[in-house]
Amino acid sequence: MPEHEKTLTINEIYHSIQGESTWVGCPCVFVRLTFCNLRCNYCDTEYAFYEGTKQTLKEIVDAVAAFRCPLVEITGGEPLLQKNVLPLMSILCDAGDTVLLETSGAHDISEVDPRVHRIMDLKTPGSGEVEKNLWSNIDHLSSRDEVKFVMGSREDYEWSRDKVQRYNLLSRCHAVLFSPIFGRIDPRQIVEWILADKLDVRFQLQMHKFIWSPTQRGV
Incomplete structure (x- = not known):
């Protein structure tokens, strides 16, 4: 089957x-894929577990191009559950787009096109996953990638701090992101812990919220 005829189940474009990552504040086209095998207890996109329609890669690429925005994020759900997302990302890169992939730490990222900026969300104990x-x-991980820890x-926080140090993440990737679970913890508390421990991580809020x-x- 030609690449452009392959399909993905898409929740929304x-x-x-x-709203997050080192790209925060930049105009961006979001391609949200359906399905996720995780059930994080703070998930804010449960509607992406099952809702969606099948679209060809050509239809998806055309929909993205219509926005005339060079920054594209592939998100979910969990995008890597659908293997045709791999050629989609390559097609978008070939078109000159800057492509971000938002993925959990639960799926193999090694087959992702190396031009893609992978934002990997390592699940903390509070996630339940x-x-x-x-x-x-x-x-x-490469110098293009980012690792995110969502904490409540x-x-x-201590679990995340340990993993940053144990795996030397600050030298492995472009940025390490510490993010509060929205509504569960005072963001100031995490900031104070970061400053007290002199961690060279990036604190972030979900700007869109x-x-x-x-x-x-x-949005």
């Missing part, structure tokens, strides 16, 4: 600003 982390992914407690309603879709 929309144009907004990037910490045992799903695929630690071999750390060996595949001191335990999550402060611009729009935290539950609004398509």
Whole structure:
């Protein structure tokens, strides 16, 4: 089957600003894929577990191109559950787009096009899915990639701090991101812990949740 005729189940494609990562604040096209095998207890996109329609790669690429925005994020759900996402990302890179992949730490990232900026979300104990982390992914990180830790407690923070140090993440990737679980912990608390420990990580908030309603879709 020709590449452009392959299909993916897509939840939504929309144009907004990037609310997280080192690309925060930049206009971005989001391609949200359906399905996820994790059930993080703070998930804010449960609607992507099952809702979606099949689209060909050509239809997806055309929809992205219509926004005339060179920054594209592939997200979910869990994008890597659908293997045709790999050629989609390569096609977008070939078109000159800057492509970001938001993925959990539970799936092999080694087959992703090396031009893609992979943002890997290692699951903390507070997520309820910490045992799903695929630690071999750390060996595949590059200077283009980012690692995110989402935390809701001191335990999550200390666990994340330990992993940053144990795996020398600050030298393996472009940035390490510490993010609070929205509504579960005072963000100031995490900032104070980072400063006290003199960690060279990047603190972040989900910017889009402060611009729009935290539950609004398509932003």
